[in-house]
Amino acid sequence: MDPRAQDVLLCDLCETDPLQYCCEHCDINLCTNCVSKHLSDSSKKHKIAPYHLHRKFTPKFSKCLKHADKDCELYCESCHIPVCTTCISSGKHKGHDMSDILKKLGSKKQLIQKDLEELEKKIYPRYTEISSAVQTEKAEVQTNYGKLATIADQQGEVWHREVTAIVNKRKADIVETKTKHLSLLDKQADEITHRMTEINQVILEMKNILDNNDISLTSTYKSRNDEFNKLPPTIKVTLPSLSTPTINTETLNEMFGLLSSLSVTTVEPLLDEPQLTAAIDTGYDRLYSVSCLCEDQVWTRGDNETMKLLNLQSELLTSIQTKSGRRPEDIAVTRDGDLVYTDTSNNTVNLIKNKKIRTVIRLQGWRPLFVCCTADNNLLVTMDSDDGEQCKVVRYSGSTETQSIQFDDQGRPLYKSGGYIIKYISENKNLDICVADFEASAVVVVNQSGKLRFRYTGHPSNTKQSFKPFGITTDSQSHILTADRYNHRIHILDQDGQFLRYIHCDLHAPWGLCVDIRDNLFVAECHTAKVKKIQYL
Structure with a gap:
């Protein structure tokens, strides 16, 4: 057995839990859990009372600080201290109101009993209620903050979808613009290729005239150099750019949604007695x-x-x-x-x-x-x-x-x-x-x-x-x-x-x-x- 528990008085029934009550008729000491079990025996008359009110005790008088061999059997109401008869006879408490120490002990015990009942029946249960409410609120806090985190995730997913959609749209625009750009260059290339084919054909015809000394061909020759000297216009297409503005984090935070500050209000309880x-x-x-x-x-x-x-x-x-x-x-x-x-x-x-x-x-x-x-x-x-x-x-x-x-x-x-x-x-x-x-x-x-x-x-x-x-x-x-x-x-x-x-x-x-x-x-x-x-x- 734990030596610290040797002075604890245990229930006579279960011999496990500390006693809290006694049955005055049966002269048995009981813990809280065994009271109902004891009362279930209807063949006997019972009277349950708090143990500390009815237990018998032998008063232990304190020794006088001035006279070590004397018990303090009186209480000085003026000095608020226990005193012995020798102290009284010495004259130090002359004119002071005295009371019997046991009566004083009884009145003090009544006050203690009143305080005890108030603590057990009114004050402590209220603390229990508040404690329970705090635990409930803590559980609600865990749940509610989890909901806030979920909302943030959901908002992030929405933003991710929007950003992905925007990126895909930009990429599609880039492909479309590139196709237009290449189409323009292809058209220009086709025109130049056609002109170059014509020039090559004219070159062959001119060489044929020079090689044959044919007066008829020579006399009908017409120069196209002026025509070919007029080079086709060059199309210059400026490559598009993609603007990438600097992200304003503060604005982005506001757009995403801000977490409101924690509001703390002290709730004052109502007095039992205004x-x-x-x-x-x-x-x-x-x-x-x-x-x-x-x-x-x-x-x-x-x-x-x-x-x-x-x-x-x-x-x-x-x-x-x-x-x-x-x-x-x-x-x-x-x-x-x-x-x-x-x-x-x-x-x-x-x-x-x-x-x-x-x-x-x-x-x-x-x-x-x-x-x-x-x-x-x-x-x-x-x-x-x-x-x-x-x-x-x-x-x-x-x-x-x-x-x-x-x-x-x-x-x-x-x-x-x-x-x-x-x-x-x-x-x-x-x-x-x-x-x-x-x-x-x-x-x-x-x-x-x-x-x-x-x-x-x-x-x-x-x-x-x-x-x-x-x-x-x-x-x-x-x-x-x-x-x-x-x-x-x-x-x-x-x-x-x-x-x-x-x-x-x-x-x-x-x-x-x-x-x-x-x-x-x-x-x-x-x-x-x-x-x-x-x-x-």
Whole structure:
């Protein structure tokens, strides 16, 4: 037997695995695998418990560091050390709170037991899940990178075929051009050969005249030298060339297709128990919207014409009144840190910069409702028609309308009109546009081009009130968070609309929502008029 295992207590049944449990009625120690086997004997009554809770032990008192022959039977709560009776009598711990060392040991063991159960039942299983997910992802990575390599090979084969086709075409062109060239030279050669034949014939005739002294032949002779002196034209054909331009490797790489860079995103897990970290008193009778300027400063709007900038200590830093003197419908902070508000009393969207208000959008026939700022510093505005029959989302770049989102692919309205017009809006990190459509009892999410991705109509768990979303916001993980006012909680969804969990944190009538750059959630409670800061990642 391995000497390292001599102190390991083994299961009484299999005598192989370390014991983890004991049956109090049968007085037998069991490993995890043998528990079910032991319980299968229904003729006896059983009570299974963790072994370490019920095993008997003899306490081993530690020896006092000051008095070597004394056991430390007490614990000094002030000094946080075990002490002996001689230490107490010496007066060094006069006035200190003392407790029995065994009681202290018992409370410590309870704490250890609690930690142990949390580690075994909650923390370690989560690590196991994460580890399993990483292994699964590694396998997927191997497969997906193999697919990328296959795509590269396939692209190479396509290019090879195209290059081979081009080379064959060029070679065919060369053969055709050579044939034309040779044909021209053959024609010229035939003409010269014919002329040379004629000259040879004339030479023979001239020699015959000279040899015969025939007056008749001599008198009829006509010179053709002038004719033959006119040499036939020479055809000069320039040999064609094949251009071989220098290959631009960078351009070639781009034409072949580039591998995108590796994108690494840290995924922060959700806390089991979200933590309330701050509560801000806003001073309103009713509070409706909150928008983060930075980690410790938020803009708020409530039931009057004043918008307030507050810090986490509830201190008023700035307050601004609307130009119309009426209550703003919604507020948002731009990427530059300026405040935007909508005003339904005059159908305007207004920008506040350096405490000066400038109207950037003025609508005709429509009322601006809720607003958010996008990643590229555009504005998204939900609005309804003056007659209350239509609703839409409009994107603005400055004062210019660049996109209108109103209908799905079948021409049906994306957003429900009429009734209680609450349609908070937020843009996700994947550029989806998320609207909390109160009247439709749904979160409506469309992609950047306005195509419907999904509708979330609440989680099918038991609720006192039906799901009616109010505020909405998104975080760096592309989570979608929406306020379920009537059930006093926040729903967290993933970017595809799958429910992840609730946030409660003793919320009362949560209304407006926002997150800061560190993904802290700020919740505007309507009736308490408090802004609550919550850590949930």
